[in-house]
Amino acid sequence: xxxxxxxxxxxxxxESLEAMKEHAAEKGYNFYYAFDExxxxxxxxxxxxAPHAFLFxxxxxxxxxxxIDDNYKSAKEVNKAYLKDTISSLGNGEKVAIAETKPVD
Numbered sequence: 777x778x779x780x781x782x783x784x785x786x787x788x789x790x791e792s793l794e795a796m797k798e799h800a801a802e803k804g805y806n807f808y809y810a811f812d813e814x815x816x817x818x819x820x821x822x823x824x825x826a827p828h829a830f831l832f833x834x835x836x837x838x839x840x841x842x843x844i845d846d847n848y849k850s851a852k853e854v855n856k857a858y859l860k861d862t863i864s865s866l867g868n869g870e871k872v873a874i875a876e877t878k879p880v881d
Contacts, residue, residue, distance in 0.1 A: 840875055
């Protein structure tokens with residue numbers, strides 16, 4: 777998994793590389809964090825806001841795009857974990873139930 781910062785206007789403060797490294801260490805994240813210098817990747821995928829998730833299957837086909845879950849403000853109040861559900865479906869060889877949602881506003 778790769779997390780990409782495509783918003784060139786938000787790379788300081790809480791979204792700086794150093795702050796993201798600290799956050800990842802605090803949360804125990806184990807994935808790559810990269811910069812999309814001129815937002816080329818985000819633009820190619822149709823990224824609209826942050827976060828906007830794009831998950832590809834083993835054939836590099838887009839399996840899901842949209843919000844990570846239905847409550848970006850509170851992990852405790854998530855009812856639908858869209859990205860996690862898609863990963864589980866793909867891992868179990870099942871059809872993805874929800875392939876697209878609206879990204880976070």
